[in-house]
Amino acid sequence: MLVYTVRRIIGAIPVLILASILTFVMIDVSGDPLAEVRMAQPPPSPEVLQQAEERLYLDRSMPERYWLWVTGIGGNGDIGLLQGEFGPSTQGPQYDIGSNIAERLWTTLRLIGAAMVFALGLAIISGVISALRQYSKLDYTLTFVGFLALAMPTFWFAGIMQAAGVKFNQLVGEQVFATIGDGRFRAQGEPLWDQFLNAFAHMALPTIVLMLISFASWSRYQRTSMLEVMNSDYVRLARAKGLRNHTVIRRHALRTALIPLTTVVAIGIAGIIDGAILTEVVFQWRGLGDFFITAVDNNDSYALMGWLLLSGVVVILANLIADLLYAVLDPRIRYE
Amino acid sequence: MSENATPGSARRDPAKKVKDSADRTQLQTIMIRFLRHRPAMISLIVLALIALFAFVGPFFWMWDHTVYREIPSNQPPGGVHPLGTSAAGHDVLGQLMRGAQQTLKVAFTVSLLSTIVGSMWGATAGYYGGRVDAFMMRVVDIFLIVPLLVAAAAIAGNTGAGASWYAIALIIAIFSWATIARVVRGVVLSLREQEFVEAARASGASAPWIIIRHLLPNAAGPIIVAATLLVAIAILAEAGMSFLGLGIQLPDISLGQMIGSARTAVSTRPWLFYPPGVLLVLICLTINFIGDGLRDALDPRQTRVRR
Numbered sequence: 001m002l003v004y005t006v007r008r009i010i011g012a013i014p015v016l017i018l019a020s021i022l023t024f025v026m027i028d029v030s031g032d033p034l035a036e037v038r039m040a041q042p043p044p045s046p047e048v049l050q051q052a053e054e055r056l057y058l059d060r061s062m063p064e065r066y067w068l069w070v071t072g073i074g075g076n077g078d079i080g081l082l083q084g085e086f087g088p089s090t091q092g093p094q095y096d097i098g099s100n101i102a103e104r105l106w107t108t109l110r111l112i113g114a115a116m117v118f119a120l121g122l123a124i125i126s127g128v129i130s131a132l133r134q135y136s137k138l139d140y141t142l143t144f145v146g147f148l149a150l151a152m153p154t155f156w157f158a159g160i161m162q163a164a165g166v167k168f169n170q171l172v173g174e175q176v177f178a179t180i181g182d183g184r185f186r187a188q189g190e191p192l193w194d195q196f197l198n199a200f201a202h203m204a205l206p207t208i209v210l211m212l213i214s215f216a217s218w219s220r221y222q223r224t225s226m227l228e229v230m231n232s233d234y235v236r237l238a239r240a241k242g243l244r245n246h247t248v249i250r251r252h253a254l255r256t257a258l259i260p261l262t263t264v265v266a267i268g269i270a271g272i273i274d275g276a277i278l279t280e281v282v283f284q285w286r287g288l289g290d291f292f293i294t295a296v297d298n299n300d301s302y303a304l305m306g307w308l309l310l311s312g313v314v315v316i317l318a319n320l321i322a323d324l325l326y327a328v329l330d331p332r333i334r335y336e
Numbered sequence: 337m338s339e340n341a342t343p344g345s346a347r348r349d350p351a352k353k354v355k356d357s358a359d360r361t362q363l364q365t366i367m368i369r370f371l372r373h374r375p376a377m378i379s380l381i382v383l384a385l386i387a388l389f390a391f392v393g394p395f396f397w398m399w400d401h402t403v404y405r406e407i408p409s410n411q412p413p414g415g416v417h418p419l420g421t422s423a424a425g426h427d428v429l430g431q432l433m434r435g436a437q438q439t440l441k442v443a444f445t446v447s448l449l450s451t452i453v454g455s456m457w458g459a460t461a462g463y464y465g466g467r468v469d470a471f472m473m474r475v476v477d478i479f480l481i482v483p484l485l486v487a488a489a490a491i492a493g494n495t496g497a498g499a500s501w502y503a504i505a506l507i508i509a510i511f512s513w514a515t516i517a518r519v520v521r522g523v524v525l526s527l528r529e530q531e532f533v534e535a536a537r538a539s540g541a542s543a544p545w546i547i548i549r550h551l552l553p554n555a556a557g558p559i560i561v562a563a564t565l566l567v568a569i570a571i572l573a574e575a576g577m578s579f580l581g582l583g584i585q586l587p588d589i590s591l592g593q594m595i596g597s598a599r600t601a602v603s604t605r606p607w608l609f610y611p612p613g614v615l616l617v618l619i620c621l622t623i624n625f626i627g628d629g630l631r632d633a634l635d636p637r638q639t640r641v642r643r
Binding site: 014015018019022023026027030031147148150151152153154155156159160162163166167270271273274277278281282292293296297299301304307308311312315316319 | 475477478479480481482483485486487489490491493494495568572575576582592595596599602603609613616617619620621624625
């Protein structure tokens with residue numbers, strides 16, 4: 001197992017390197033960070049332009065710039081991923097990409113984490129129910145809800161939920177759901193219970209929105225894999241032994257049926273990151289979604305590269321964890 | 337019809353043998369299976385109606401998607417503007433037609449491009465195997481780890497591609513061909529061991545010939561299914577990009593962009609917010625159902641894989 005773990009981690013390194021090259025080349029080729037400066041009226045003097053180019057390392061060739069971006073050797077100390085620096089920003093010399101990402105990471109991870117936990121829990125429950133009551137009205141309803149959720153644009157659903165939240169607040173006459181912001185700036189020095197309520201008020205609606213799509217596809221998988229297991233010989237044997245239905249389902253069927261879900265969840269991470277951005281924009285959170293939009297608006301190449309690489313690392317890590325979990329969970333797989 | 341056309345009498349009549357599966361060609365069997373898939377058939381009809389609305393509708397409707405001085409601003413639905421008007425003076429019905437048209441054009445172009453590139457890539461990797469396969473699939477892995485919407489939005493925002501729908505389609509396709517490649521490679525891996533491929537190789541067929549003439553046609557089922565489902569994925573990606581303001585730009589319009597600009601008016605001017613969303617859901621829903629029906633008809637054993 002240890003050997004396998006080490007081998008998988010080493011195997012992830014070339015993927016990571018290739019991903020960083022892809023990210024870098026894509027962003028570097030597609031945009032000119034100084035486009036707006038060049039177009040400015042009155043036109044900037046050549047000296048100013050040259051200075052800006054030097055600051056953003058645009059006076060160097062692309063391979064040099066990539067090397068610089070990764071290692072930071074030969075730079076001004078503000079670049080080099082291996083040294084923990086993400087590079088200079090077009091949003092002024094004071095704007096530090098790394099600390100901005102770090103500051104917002106928690107906000108976004110909190111949303112993604114909550115959505116994943118709830119989506120997973122609900123998906124398992126509804127998948128199992130669908131499988132146990134196959135072709136019942138409930139199964140058809142859940143199936144249709146799943147299809148509907150997969151067809152629903154995240155941001156549209158978010159807009160509906162936001163409006164519904166406002167309506168609900170008006171109806172109750174109290175601010176139950178906060179429909180704007182992540183609530184980061186209120187929760188200081190208050191009693192713990194108030195902090196919790198505040199966090200809940202801000203988190204509830206975005207979490208529901210973000211979990212919907214993952215819930216839909218995961219519950220379909222759970223249903224399929226549960227059906228497969230329920231029709232297998234060893235479940236029939238367990239029943240033949242006279243075990244109680246409850247025990248058969250929980251101890252024998254569900255445990256096996258959960259295994260394929262690990263891979264499916266890991267694959268779904270990229271989609272959840274997409275959804276988180278849209279959700280954050282609708283609910284006006286100051287998370288990584290907002291960071292991304294600002295970076296695109298400012299042609300902030302290094303910020304975009306850092307962002308994309310970060311999401312790539314998250315996806316690679318998720319897949320790695322899923323692979324290892326699979327090895328632990330599935331007794332049929334032996335890695336020696 | 338003659339008087340003895342009931343099924344019972346037809347079965348007894350030896351001259352009029354009922355067609356059974358042995359008489360049908362493979363294509364006929366598939367067609368029949370698809371026609372019997374009720375959600376898929378209903379979806380196909382609904383989607384055809386939406387396409388008609390999007391592509392033929394503009395010829396019959398007096399307003400297009402642009403601003404007109406004669407159009408009063410912020411009219412609720414009714415009268416000469418059945419779906420109301422926007423603040424700037426758009427007719428929402430005209431916008432909806434154009435939006436659906438752009439959305440469908442982008443999505444089907446994405447699917448077509450991705451399918452061509454992805455199936456060639458996957459088939460080549462699967463056919464050669466070994467190192468070639470390992471390298472080519474590593475490349476696929478890398479395209480799969482980048483979140484589709486984010487990457488496409490970043491490139492579109494950087495290049496300012498939003499002026500034309502095909503540039504948006506091209507960008508989305510860059511990040512979505514990999515799913516098709518993975519599917520095709522899996523199918524080709526099992527196909528290439530079969531006798532007919534060996535026979536082709538023995539008779540001196542070149543590798544490109546075998547891939548194009550023998551392997552890809554036999555992988556048509558999974559490819560068609562994956563391509564259909566990709567249409568829905570592309571629609572949601574384009575809608576998300578346009579919603580963020582990084583997709584199709586004004587004065588042109590797409591459904592996602594309509595939702596984006598009506599975001600703050602959900603309760604005050606609901607006629608701007610709900611119709612484009614409902615239309616988007618309807619398009620994606622029908623395409624998913626059609627994909628499901630196609631899968632059941634083409635290869636009943638395959639399970640659906642979604643990203």
